[in-house]
Amino acid sequence: MNTIDISGDVMTDADNTRVNEPLKTSSTATVARDVRETVGDVTVSNPRMRCKSVNVYYNEKQAIKNVSLDIGRHEVVAMIGPSGCGKSTFLRCLNRMNDTIVGCRVSGEILMDGDDINGNGIDVVPLRAQVGMVFQKPNPFPKSIYENIAFGPRIHGLAKDKTELDEVVETSLKRAGLWEEVKDRLLQPGTGLSGGQQQRLCIARTIAVNPEVILMDEPCSALDPIATAIIEELIDELRQDYSIAIVTHSMQQAARVSQRTAYFHLGDLIEVGETKQVFTNPIHQLTEDYITGRFG
Amino acid sequence: MNNMSSQTEIDEAEIRSRRTIEIVNQGLKRRRAAEKRFRFYGKLAISMGMLFLVVLFASIVSKGYTAFLQTYVKLDVYIDEQKIDPQGTRESETLSRANYGALVKSTLRGMFPDVKSRRDKKDLYALVSNGADFEIRKRVMENPALIGQTLSLWVPADDDVDMLLKGHINREGAESERRLKDNQLRWIDQMWEQGRMEKRFNTTFFTAGDSRDPELAGIWGAVSGSFLTLIVTLLLSFPIGVAAAVYLEEFAPKNHLTDIIEVNINNLAAVPSIVFGLLGLAMFINLFGLPRSAPLVGGLVLSLMTLPTIIIASRAALKSVPPSIREAALGVGASPQQAMMYHVLPLAMPGILTGTIIGMAQALGETAPLLMIGMVAFIVDIPGNVFDPSTVLPVQIFLWADSPERAFVERTSAAIMVLLTFLIAMNAIAVVLRKRFERRW
Amino acid sequence: MQAPTIIIALLILSSVSYYLGRKRAFAVAQGHIRKLHSLPLYYGLYTAIWAGVPALLLLAFWFMFEDTMITHLVVADLPAHIADQGADRLNLVINDIKNMVNGNIVSSQINPAMQAAADHYKQLQSTSHILVAIIALCLAVGSGSLMLTKIKAKQRARNAVESFLTVVLILCSSIAILTTIGILLSVLFESIRFFRAVPITEFIFGLEWSPQTAIRADQVGSSGAFGAVPLFAGTLLISFIAMLVAVPIGLMSAIFLSEYAGPKVRATAKPLLEILAGIPTVVYGFFAALSVAPFIRDTGGLLGLDVASESALAAGLVMGIMIIPFVSSLSDDVINAVPQSLRDGAYGLGATQSETIRRVIFPAALPGIVGGILLAVSRAIGETMIVVMAAGLAANLTANPLEAVTTVTVQIVTLLTGDQEFDSPKTLAAFALGLMLFTVTLVLNVIALHVVRKYREQYE
């Protein structure tokens, strides 16, 4: 990630072709035999992140089997599938959160700006600043609202002085649509907010370090319907600036917020496609069974 | 990214992000260094802990291992009838009162005929322990036929001789600063060369009670005292502790009183042990008139101290038995107490026993409260029951540690090694018990 | 008749009653056990309880007060010239009489009057024993057989037995409270007596401590200075040094073990560290006095410092080592209670591990850690053997860790070990110190346990 070019328009052709090379979904020989081929086009043009043949193991157990998937710009990719199928595991690969789990191994390529994020010399610190994450249960730090937002900018040294930090906190809260609700009590503990507000606080916290990609792992599963609606709206707005990958167990939510949908089943990526197509006209039998509610 | 130019709108977020990453990367080296430093502190702390442990054990073992050997002197004692039983009665009364020291002295004089002056003789006699007299008496009393014969036996050497041979006395130093004089060194060397002196396994240390003479002092009295004390502790604290745990965990209504009891128990676990000693002194000894220095009182005090440990452990064990077991028992018509006695308690027993053993190990190592109730007295006899005055192993260690003789240092360390062996064994049993019966519901 | 004999007799009687009760139940049921309200076993237990418990209770009460009563009677009969010597002398005499009764060594020479008193005592004692034996056995037989005759099919024997058991369980649970009360009373009574002789203000604020050592055994009331400030200062100094050692090492060890170490390192290092906690304090005391203190003195000597051979530093250092596992295991628990989601949140923002620990986990765990440290402080203040063996005896008001200081616990032990007359201010002072010690540690413990409990609840 050290080679990032801010202007972004002077990269070599060699790089260009390598990244845009069509993916072979049935690539390597090391892949286990019971792997299912993915139906639909896993690639997009000009992706923000590109995963190729990702396998994840928890000790001996394989949780993700040869999954390839692109995360495009300005889009929300929804990942659905029965619980335990590996959605969270896959999502956590994208900012190497699996590093923190003992016994978890990831193989395959996950490219960001042409660099493999698992490659040598790649530090997780800037990667995670670039690929932020919002978790299932809102997890504000036991600090004030202000300190929650300021946490990222502080550790990364993003703000030169207090005014700048104030500004970052304000803009982040505004983008997360929380400013109006909390501007008078920035110094009160973040844990005192309601569930939905807490989750928006966590989104604001993520935004405060200017990520490119935001990963969300069932961000609404602990919230009531009204809070959920607010977050969904927020996600739709955030799409303007960020790529978003969201895991959800609610198909309605996937349908409402996402442009593309990926259906996982027992560690396999079964089908990927435009959200509309996946929900109205699934190709794979398993996808159809799932969205028609035959299992879940 | 490379395709940026093909996009119509300027992706502001992306530009912001790139700038952020640049700043992040700039600070990265510093942060990684800080990370390393922090990690190093952690490792350092752990290593210090380990180091202390190693130093502690090394210092004790290195000081103490020599105590398991003791220097003995071989004497060929002529059991002179004239000296011990001139009337030839062979009555045990006479035999037990006879002056065996004289036999030892004459034997020593015989070994070194050129020792003439009174002072030199005294120095010579000092090489052999008083224990020699007792040893000869014991042999003669066992077998009066020995009288008139020459008995060849190994008797303990004096502690100074022992210390010299173990390298704790500097031969080179000025004579006046040494505990052994030059001529004594000469005699010792002579005996050593003749094979009349030898280091042998120190059985006395394991079989004798306390003594003022290091070479005659042993831990058996203290071990017996510890054993008796622990028995009392166990007999009191185990049933009471389990009963309290059962009540608090299973039957007690959740009200203020049980809250107070709970706080009380947790607090008692943190009350300084010496305060329990004050309780023992004021209540058991001064008020109830129980005997001082007795294992009974020691056990009473220690059981009050171990109760919290046992109660807390037992409650945890009871809590870990799933409610389904109780429900099943109640379902077939058992009363709550029957369900408890026949179904829950047996399942919780391994956990309870583990807690009990750990509590007993704590009690075994406890010293301070026992000082308060007079178990510090100098007691030679081996206690036979819980009313006999006695001491316990840790207190014996305390007493010996206070003694000026160099030879008591190694005995103190050796006694510590014995104590630690007991403790390690008890904890190992607790661990095994826990591992063995660990159940995941 | 001795107490154990009576107890054994009662137990035998009680077991006999059990069989009789059971048999009676069978008889009452006339072969139809289902007619009985409870299993025959319960009728047996019911009878046995009635036969044994009242008699045993009586016995316990009797023996609790026997000594006081007999002493009273003996004293009343003492010749006037002995009895009128004043309370302190009288106590010594009584002690001697009791020692004569028990065949122990007596401090003063035996005179005929005392011999007579001792004989009187012995005689009263044996009368009392015979009396209690007869009463207890009659009571047991009486109540046991009364219950036997009352056994009926409808009788709720099980409920009765279970109620009895419940009462026993409650009694066992209340021992914790009784112990606390007992401690409080023990130290309070003697302390009040002490404060009658020495004003409490002098004790708490006085700067000089020299409890005069009695030269003759019968020398009573010759009191020295009882200003405990040097003891408090010494205790605090040593505890402070101990915490300086234990808190950083314990805390960092806990952090390393719970956040950095792999499962294997954790599985070996944690129990090893806990061995330190299982080592008896007398062993630490020995280590402090014979290894650490000389080492520090010699090192100080090399550096040209004048270090006392019983320096506060040596005792504090070793006490710190002893407390390391205490701090580390409490902190470890507390740190592990911090939910993983907070760590994830910080990592997800790109925080390094140490940043996560320092800025998220540590602040979140702080209340619990503080609670743990308070417990450790209370431990340090109450620790006895290390300071008895490695700290000084002379009260010395100083903040210099290289000098020798004494502590509250050291003084308690010094004042109470060895021969003692129970009423001199010297021994009473020990109880006053005990009261201080108990109060301070109690307050610390209650606060600490409360803080830790609140902290746990927060993340449950």
Ligand SMILES: Nc1ncnc2c1ncn2[C@@H]1O[C@H](COP(=O)(O)OP(=O)(O)O)[C@@H](O)[C@H]1O
């Ligand atoms: N930390 C872990 N250790 C071992 N196995 C895990 C771990 N986390 C998840 N798994 C396993 O990996 C599979 C996928 O889990 P996950 O990604 O959490 O599923 P999802 O989010 O789709 O419900 C599951 O079978 C789960 O049991």
Ligand SMILES: [Mg+2]
């Ligand atoms: Mg999941």
